[in-house]
Amino acid sequence: MRAYLVAGNWKMNGSRAANGALLAAIKAGLDRCADVETCVCPPSPYLESVGTAVAGSRIALGAQNVSEQDKPGAFTGEVHAAMLGELGCRYVIVGHSERRALYGEDDVRVAQKFRVALAHKLTPILCVGELLAEREAGQTENVLERQLNAVLELNGIGAFANAVIAYEPVWAIGTGRTATPAQAQEAHAFLRGRLGNRDARIAALTRILYGGSVKGDNARELFAGADVDGGLIGGASLKADEFLTICAAAQAQVQN
Ligand code: PEP
Numbered sequence: 001m002r003a004y005l006v007a008g009n010w011k012m013n014g015s016r017a018a019n020g021a022l023l024a025a026i027k028a029g030l031d032r033c034a035d036v037e038t039c040v041c042p043p044s045p046y047l048e049s050v051g052t053a054v055a056g057s058r059i060a061l062g063a064q065n066v067s068e069q070d071k072p073g074a075f076t077g078e079v080h081a082a083m084l085g086e087l088g089c090r091y092v093i094v095g096h097s098e099r100r101a102l103y104g105e106d107d108v109r110v111a112q113k114f115r116v117a118l119a120h121k122l123t124p125i126l127c128v129g130e131l132l133a134e135r136e137a138g139q140t141e142n143v144l145e146r147q148l149n150a151v152l153e154l155n156g157i158g159a160f161a162n163a164v165i166a167y168e169p170v171w172a173i174g175t176g177r178t179a180t181p182a183q184a185q186e187a188h189a190f191l192r193g194r195l196g197n198r199d200a201r202i203a204a205l206t207r208i209l210y211g212g213s214v215k216g217d218n219a220r221e222l223f224a225g226a227d228v229d230g231g232l233i234g235g236a237s238l239k240a241d242e243f244l245t246i247c248a249a250a251q252a253q254v255q256n
Pocket residue numbers: 009011168172173174175176211212213214232233234235236
């Protein structure tokens with residue numbers, strides 16, 4: 001069985017004081033979701049202090065980005081996967097739509113980041129998702145297939161035994177507009193099917209998260225899809241009560 005995962009992407013938010021208060025409140029409420037795995041992905045300068053704060057708790061540490069370079073060296077501003085490992089990261093987000101759109105990360109670079117992450121024992125959370133214009137043009141599946149294939153071609157299906165996928169329709173990220181539960185399930189089933197064409201066992205094991213304006217009041221219906229294994233949460237992960245309500249929605253699915 002796939003364990004639900006709820007991962008918080010803090011993006012470029014936080015401060016030492018705010019992070020401490022947020023984590024203390026999340027830790028205090030986590031007994032509401034005993035069977036759900038959780039993770040927080042703070043900005044890199046806070047990885048060490050957040051790692052210390054979550055040590056020994058049920059909250060895993062994740063990074064928001066990693067360099068595609070496998071050899072350390074003259075790459076100003078980049079962070080190597082081994083450094084993230086040293087700081088205690090278990091997960092790293094790769095291919096978030098903001099990285100693709102604002103920092104020019106293409107499918108090939110995303111696939112390289114995925115490879116380097118795995119090589120250094122990090123679990124990549126691979127983000128895929130279509131733009132609104134692509135959905136309206138009936139291109140959703142083509143886009144998902146292209147993004148997924150780039151990673152499969154470089155890394156092989158076996159790599160997905162240690163990876164997570166996040167389906168994040170770009171039009172739903174930070175907009176307050178979510179995919180309907182049916183749209184989410186359809187995309188997740190498509191992605192699982194593409195993995196399944198290569199290896200049914202790995203397809204059945206791979207967790208596929210939904211991301212895009214998940215909140216405490218819509219998580220339960222979004223997580224009800226058979227192929228939805230939790231969420232990648234942006235804005236709502238910065239509020240302890242919202243994040244915990246989302247975790248509790250995942251817990252409710254476990255108990256169903
Ligand atoms: C995200 O950043 O991955 C995300 C899903 O953001 P939000 O929940 O704010 O839409």
